[in-house]
Each structure stands twice: as structure tokens, then as C-alpha cells.
Amino acid sequence: MKLLPKNLALGLLCLGSALALADGPASAAGQAPLAAAAVADATRPDADKARDADRKPADMLAFAKIQPGQVVVDYFAGRGYFTRLFSTAVGPQGAVYAVAPQVWLDRLKGKPLPPPVSAEPGRGNVHEVVGAASLNVPAKADVVWTSQNYHDIRIWNGAAGTAELNKAVYAALKPGGYYIVLDHAAQPGLDEAGMAKLHRIDEALVKQEVLAAGFVLDAESQALRNPKDDRSAQVFETGIRAHTDQFILRFRKP
Structure with missing residues (x-):
């Protein structure tokens, strides 16, 4: 067998890696109809x-590769925005677990929780659970999703908290399952105090921590990028709220 020249082989390897991580419209095309139908759900x-x-x-569901019949974990689901979308997309043969972190419940100190999505008509495939050292999900998941909250776990419990979360996600997923982390982008190297002040996190730090848990980086999405956000403002400030520069990373359990 004839070998490729070393520089050409290296170039092809780099090109292949770049293509694998560039999850653009073509790779998401097969997911589009299902994602659009979930968004169009009249309920x-x-x-x-x-x-x-x-x-x-629609872009988020396609990127997460949500399919009918899957088990999806919505970690730190809040008021259920994505929980409802996942519920419709996986259908009656699937299941969605809306996991409330114990650390968040502790911080609420008895304040009212958002109404459970499982109590809404047609949401019988949704289950609310509390997760601490484990996600407390009874079935192996196809996808674990968390949006705009990874930084909170890092702020509240430090590196040990996100390490525990990533370990729990790894244990909860099937081999080949996906872990999606979406969060507000910070300037490179933002320190702990900056994270707590701005509610942002350095994308490179998230990659470092999740890869250390045994995952591989499968793809990145640019769908929520905003180059007009210089990443210096607190995410709740008027004018930047809901318009922050956000990264979306898809990791895979080998």
C-alpha cells in the first residue's frame, strides 16, 4: 500500500477534524422536519x-440530534422551555427527565418552584427529578442537555461542582450519547470573580473540564453567536439580555 506524504496526510487529518466539528446546515438537514414540528406545537x-x-x-433540537423514542435529560430545566420541545420531539415512546440540581433547590430556600411541566396536558412523557451527585434518572439517556446554567454550577460549587456534574452526565448517558452545553460566552481566561459577577464562562474552560471527564468534542454550533457582544456586560443587563454571545458544544460519550 502506498503511503501519503507526511505533510499531505497531516493536512487531511486536520481537514477531517475541522469538518467533524463544523456542524452546519447540511449535517442538521435530516433533523429539520422533526425540530420544526416540535417548535410549531400549538400547545x-x-x-x-x-x-x-x-x-x-429548531436549530437547537437539530444540533442535539433529538429523535422520537429517545431518553432526553434537561438538566436545570427552569420553567421548561426546552423540556416542552423535547417532550414533543421524542413523542409518547420517549421520555424527558427535567432534572433540578439540589444546589439550586437549596438556594431557593423554600421559594415557590416553577409549575411542573409533567402536569400539563399531553406531557405524560415528562418526569421531574432532583439530581445531586447523580442525575437520578432511571434509564440511560441518549442526550443530556443544559443551557445557560453550566456557569451557575461552577459559580456555586467551584471546579468540584462541575467535575461532579460532568461525571454524573457521563454515567447517565448511553455509549455514543450526546452531552450538549450551551452557555453565555466570556472573555478568555475569565476568573472566578468575573464568572460570579457576569454570569458568563470561558468556553475553553468548559471544554477542558468536560473532556477531562472522558468525553470527546463532537461538534460546535455558531447559531447563537453575537459578535456585537464584547462579553464584558453582565448577562441580565438591559440591552444585552437575551442577546449575549453564546457557545454551543456537543460532546459525545465514546
Whole structure:
């Protein structure tokens, strides 16, 4: 067998790696009809629909490769924006686990929680659970999703907290399953104090921590990038809220 010249072989390897991580329209085309149908679900609350222009849910579901019959974990689901979309997309043969982190419940100190999505009509495939050292999900998951909250775990519990989370996600996933992390982008090297002040996190830090848990980086999406955001403002400030520069990373369990 004839070998390729060393520089050509290296170039092809780099090109292949770049293509694998560039998850563009072509790779998501097969997911588009299902994602669009989930977004068009008439039972979604108006409050959810009002956020669609900023959150681009069809792109998010396609990137996460959500399929009917899957088990999906929505970690730190909040008011259930993505939980409802996942519920529709996986259908009655699938299951969605909306996991509330114990650290978040502890911080609420008895304040009212958002109403459970599982109580809404047609959401019988949704299950609310509390996760601490494990995600507390009874079935192996195809996808674990967390959006705009990884930085909170890092702020509240430090590197040990996100290490515990990533270990729990790895254990909860099937081999080949996906871990999607979406969060507000920070300037490179943002320190702990900066994270707590701005509610942002350095994308490189997230990659470092998740890869250390045994995952491989499968793809990145540019769908929520905003070059006008210089990443210096706190994410809740008027003018930048809902318009932050956000990274979306898809990791895979080998």
C-alpha cells in the first residue's frame, strides 16, 4: 500500500477534524422536519413562543440530534422551555427527565418552584427529578442537555461542582450519547470573580473540564453567536439580555 506524504496526510487529518466539528446546515438537514414540528406545537405557551426568535429552538433540537423514542435529560430545566420541545420531539415512546440540581433547590430556600411541566396536558412523557451527585434518572439517556446554567454550577460549587456534574452526565448517558452545553460566552481566561459577577464562562474552560471527564468534542454550533457582544456586560443587563454571545458544544460519550 502506498503511503501519503507526511505533510499531505497531516493536512487531511486536520481537514477531517475541522469538518467533524463544523456542524452546519447540511449535517442538521435530516433533523429539520422533526425540530420544526416540535417548535410549531400549538400547545406551547405564548411565553415560550415569544422567546423563539432569540433562542432558535429548531436549530437547537437539530444540533442535539433529538429523535422520537429517545431518553432526553434537561438538566436545570427552569420553567421548561426546552423540556416542552423535547417532550414533543421524542413523542409518547420517549421520555424527558427535567432534572433540578439540589444546589439550586437549596438556594431557593423554600421559594415557590416553577409549575411542573409533567402536569400539563399531553406531557405524560415528562418526569421531574432532583439530581445531586447523580442525575437520578432511571434509564440511560441518549442526550443530556443544559443551557445557560453550566456557569451557575461552577459559580456555586467551584471546579468540584462541575467535575461532579460532568461525571454524573457521563454515567447517565448511553455509549455514543450526546452531552450538549450551551452557555453565555466570556472573555478568555475569565476568573472566578468575573464568572460570579457576569454570569458568563470561558468556553475553553468548559471544554477542558468536560473532556477531562472522558468525553470527546463532537461538534460546535455558531447559531447563537453575537459578535456585537464584547462579553464584558453582565448577562441580565438591559440591552444585552437575551442577546449575549453564546457557545454551543456537543460532546459525545465514546
